[in-house]
Amino acid sequence: MKRFVLSALSAVVAASALTACAPLVIGGAAVGVMVSIDRRTPGTQVDDETIELKAGARMRELFGERAHVNITSFNRQVLLTGEVPTEQAKQQAEQALGRIENVKGVVNELGVMGVSTIGQRSSDTLVTGKVKASLVDAQDLYVGAFKVVTERGTVYLMGRVTQRESDRATQITRTISGVQRVVRIFELISEDELRQLVPSQARPAAAKQ
Template identity: 35%
Template sequence: MAVQLKRALTIGILAVSLGLSACVPLVVVGGVAMGAWIGSDPRPTKTITEDTSLGANISAKIIDEFKERAHVNVNTFNGQVLLTGEVPDAAAKARVEQLARSFSQTTRVFNDVVQAPPSSMADRLNDSQLSTRVKTAMLTNGGDAQAVHIQVITDRKVVYLLGMSSPQLADRAAQIAASVSGVERVVKLVQPLAPLPQ
């Protein structure tokens, strides 16, 4: 029953988010890692809808197959899929990636799940607080927020930067994220925009 409720809640919140403005950050508690946007979401509405649907469908497949044996977060951007969280073994890690790749909309998969017991709610709360602190640091020290279109996702104290930006601003964002106390690693998955004029 708990698995069905978790799945329904995850899919329901993702579905509701389709009607939100592109500049509103999407934060889902449960099966999806906490994320917060820096700047606006540059994707067309159709792409946002497709990405959100893709993420929900992958999450549903993983929950159906693994139930409570795995805790996998799915984040998507322009068809790219980021998988984080915990799985019981190497076979499960390979399987969740296979499930993510089974959708035609998937263009690339970043599989960063680890073999470990599912994280605790306290760990997940700490991750969400780290995301907030990283976002605050970027807005304070990152320069032109309108030129940065990055989602900050934190899982197991690892900060993932997913989105679009110029190479210079993406590098700066990664440096700022790494400087936040409690962050153990930064993974930059930012698609490049045109370089800033010199």
């Protein structure tokens, strides 16, 4: 059983360009593009996309404009971020997600507080872009292995990574201006598993040494 570890724009175009992957299009060629740089199976990628769509619809049904809830699914592990008005609403959101098909775990990081402002969300988007750019610049990390989410200055790092990659990405993220806290939600894999998942020629040159 895999171990899950939880520890406590510039522009939208720039942020999306740094994801290093094309959008997932079910039934189209774009899936193949993502598969080539994603450590999840094609079926899991589709499941994650479906989970996010279903969960988003469910949150809108439950809370309407009273809450701001973001759902991020990676390898069927779901991260909840944003703001809800009460502790009861926070638990309600988690319970609703747990009933969605294929969800195998929920990390509930919702804040019980007023909804964040557009300015706060723009600042978070900028931080996410800077984190992704720094991961690219590191040269010994593969940015496509990470999913980065920022909420109120807290950066959440998700992905299937080795201990070395986890530690290195965390170290880099903590040095970025605007980052108040780093939370890791990684599925840790061994170096042998990484070699099976990602051919040597597809890994950053600095990481092969």
